[in-house]
Amino acid sequence: xxxxxxxxxxxLDGATFDVLDPYVEAGVMPSLGALMKRGSRGVLRSIMPxxxxxxxxxxxxxxxxxxxxxxxxxxxxxxxSIYFSYxxxxxxxxxxxxxxxSDAGRRVISLNFPLMFPPPPVNGVVVPGGMMPWxxxxxxxxxxxxxARLKRLPGFNPRExxxxxxxxxxxxxxxxxxxxDWVELHIRREQRWAEVMRHLMDxxxxxxxxxxxxxxxxxxxxxxxxxxxxxxxxxxxxWERGMIERCERYFRSLDGLIGDLVNRAGPDATxxxxxxxxFGPTRDVFHVNSWLERMGYLQWADPAEAARRRAATDVxxxxxxxxxxxxxxxxxxxxAATPSSQGIHVxxxxxxxxxxxxxxxxxxxxxxxxxxxxxxxxxHTGEPxxxxxWTREQAFVGPFEGLGPDLSMVLADGGTISILPADxxxxxxxxxxxxxxxxxxxxxxxxxxxxxxxxxELSLVDVxxxxxxxxGVGIPDDLAGRLSSQLFEPGELEHRAPRTVPAAAPVSATAxxxxxxxxQPEEEAAVMERLRALGYVE
Amino acid sequence: MFQVxxxxxxxxxxxxxxxxxxxxxxxxxxxxxxxxxxxxLESLEIVVLATMIQQEYGRLPFPAFFDEIGRRPVEDRDVxxxxxxxxxxxxxxxxxxxx
Numbered sequence: 001x002x003x004x005x006x007x008x009x010x011x012l013d014g015a016t017f018d019v020l021d022p023y024v025e026a027g028v029m030p031s032l033g034a035l036m037k038r039g040s041r042g043v044l045r046s047i048m049p050x051x052x053x054x055x056x057x058x059x060x061x062x063x064x065x066x067x068x069x070x071x072x073x074x075x076x077x078x079x080x081s082i083y084f085s086y087x088x089x090x091x092x093x094x095x096x097x098x099x100x101x102s103d104a105g106r107r108v109i110s111l112n113f114p115l116m117f118p119p120p121p122v123n124g125v126v127v128p129g130g131m132m133p134w135x136x137x138x139x140x141x142x143x144x145x146x147x148a149r150l151k152r153l154p155g156f157n158p159r160e161x162x163x164x165x166x167x168x169x170x171x172x173x174x175x176x177x178x179x180x181d182w183v184e185l186h187i188r189r190e191q192r193w194a195e196v197m198r199h200l201m202d203x204x205x206x207x208x209x210x211x212x213x214x215x216x217x218x219x220x221x222x223x224x225x226x227x228x229x230x231x232x233x234x235x236x237x238x239w240e241r242g243m244i245e246r247c248e249r250y251f252r253s254l255d256g257l258i259g260d261l262v263n264r265a266g267p268d269a270t271x272x273x274x275x276x277x278x279f280g281p282t283r284d285v286f287h288v289n290s291w292l293e294r295m296g297y298l299q300w301a302d303p304a305e306a307a308r309r310r311a312a313t314d315v316x317x318x319x320x321x322x323x324x325x326x327x328x329x330x331x332x333x334x335x336a337a338t339p340s341s342q343g344i345h346v347x348x349x350x351x352x353x354x355x356x357x358x359x360x361x362x363x364x365x366x367x368x369x370x371x372x373x374x375x376x377x378x379x380h381t382g383e384p385x386x387x388x389x390w391t392r393e394q395a396f397v398g399p400f401e402g403l404g405p406d407l408s409m410v411l412a413d414g415g416t417i418s419i420l421p422a423d424x425x426x427x428x429x430x431x432x433x434x435x436x437x438x439x440x441x442x443x444x445x446x447x448x449x450x451x452x453x454x455x456x457e458l459s460l461v462d463v464x465x466x467x468x469x470x471x472g473v474g475i476p477d478d479l480a481g482r483l484s485s486q487l488f489e490p491g492e493l494e495h496r497a498p499r500t501v502p503a504a505a506p507v508s509a510t511a512x513x514x515x516x517x518x519x520q521p522e523e524e525a526a527v528m529e530r531l532r533a534l535g536y537v538e
Numbered sequence: 539m540f541q542v543x544x545x546x547x548x549x550x551x552x553x554x555x556x557x558x559x560x561x562x563x564x565x566x567x568x569x570x571x572x573x574x575x576x577x578x579l580e581s582l583e584i585v586v587l588a589t590m591i592q593q594e595y596g597r598l599p600f601p602a603f604f605d606e607i608g609r610r611p612v613e614d615r616d617v618x619x620x621x622x623x624x625x626x627x628x629x630x631x632x633x634x635x636x637x
Contacts, residue, residue, distance in 0.1 A: 083601035088589045133583040
């Protein structure tokens with residue numbers, strides 16, 4: 001039985017209180033400030049890796065990547081494969097708040113969330129976001145016919161709502177003269193998504209109404225030095241002053257949209273604001289494949305080809321297959337396939353053969369790499385380059401852990417990795433850029449939720465059980481997240497007791513080739529000889 | 539030896555016909571139409587289209603297909619409708635025999 005009014009989930013991709021609090025204090029975000037007074041707030045700790053596709057999937061499933069199967073923008077085809085495919089809703093191997101609410105007869109609206117293409121057949125409405133190309137948005141809208149209805153809205157503009165060039169600029173940067181238009185485009189983009197949400201809230205409201213604004217992430221990547229008060233130039237030029245004001249205008253506009261949606265949801269609504277990860281400043285880029293080459297674990301296929309690809313910014317074919325033809329697979333034992341995953345994969349076959357690499361050899365390589373990574377020093381500061389290295393078992397325990405990287409890295413300055421060849425193992429950017437951090441935001445307001453409260457840190461996976469509870473939907477017993485009692489007024493959970501239900505049968509786990517391999521002594525000797533010949537073992 | 543199934547061709551052509559208005563493309567689409575050069579798609583858009591095709595025909599080895607395209611000279615990095623249909627017919631899951 002549903003126990004409260006509708007639930008409004010507002011996702012702010014990459015939002016951090018380090019940015020939002022100063023804007024609230026400066027009066028730029030009054031609606032957010034009012035919501036903070038009405039509700040409970042706290043840091044929302046992201047998952048490994050703190051990256052949009054796996055992190056939002058963790059929020060909507062209440063599970064970690066090893067349990068839901070999403071690790072990156074691109075997805076390993078199968079545990080032993082070197083091929084990666086575009087991650088889509090077909091790769092989400094778990095129930096979600098969308099499916100659980102639908103199965104319980106609740107109506108949902110889901111706008112601009114990643115991994116929603118092809119659209120799951122929910123009871124309600126889906127307009128996917130993430131890497132959904134605008135030209136195919138018609139196919140992404142659920143139910144059929146929705147796209148045609150939305151096209152009649154005056155502000156409906158798929159090109160501006162899902163412009164992939166904006167993604168590229170957020171990561172690769174753009175000329176200074178393009179910054180202003182780029183920020184303005186994000187202001188319009190959020191307004192266009194909000195217009196769709198307003199229309200749906202008025203015309204076909206849901207029990208769970210969710211929208212994600214992803215401009216926060218994009219702006220913070222490119223414009224961190226204009227957004228974070230601690231990083232703003234002390235003596236800004238006229239152009240820099242203009243950019244500071246323009247970024248402020250983005251957040252002011254976003255606040256207006258949040259305020260409007262909260263009002264529209266009504267006084268009985270539960271309002272939840274959450275980000276998939278936080279953000280912070282960085283300058284470092286770790287060229288991990290070049291480091292692996294120096295360590296003898298990786299061989300480039302053709303230096304000329306690799307150099308040519310250095311300038312490539314194309315996404316799609318290039319992102320999915322760059323590493324496949326950039327590397328000499330007959331001499332590569334470990335590699336990073338994408339910069340976003342911050343992970344290293346160890347191959348599962350003896351290089352140049354079809355023979356599975358024995359598990360004990362793989363395990364030894366992984367431990368050696370982890371130790372070497374932790375020993376790495378920053379060439380400029382002499383400090384450790386990495387804050388932490390996680391093995392797959394530490395990061396991704398679950399039935400789908402075989403699809404994740406064997407090692408996941410956290411750079412000390414919160415920086416990024418590059419998979420491209422470089423002369424320097426660690427490059428420093430001229431300008432501070434923003435990049436993902438663990439500490440995201442959480443804010444909830446509504447009947448029975450404590451007001452003006454600062455709660456202890458929550459986990460990203462704790463959001464799904466809260467949403468299901470507020471919808472009056474049973475919370476499956478296989479969720480990693482827990483309903484946090486600290487959010488509620490005394491007696492609330494006794495008055496409206498949460499209900500735990502048995503989870504649906506789990507999706508079958510992925511098999512890891514070689515995991516059960518037991519080699520005969522002569523076979524093992526042959527494998528070791530091959531590795532010795534390649535210089536991987538002494 | 540696999541054969542190109544006319545139904546697959548017609549189904550993919552119907553999908554493209556449905557979308558071409560959104561692409562502001564008013565030309566004819568046939569087996570020889572190229573996705574990038576003629577329809578103006580980005581490579582990622584072909585990847586996403588492939589995901590939609592998988593809904594109908596099951597998991598297909600698109601990464602290896604795209605890898606092969608990525609290895610071509612820059613001027614040949616494109617896919618025709620016929621190539622896509624041939625690939626789908628070659629690799630789709632076999633349909634269970636009716637009793």
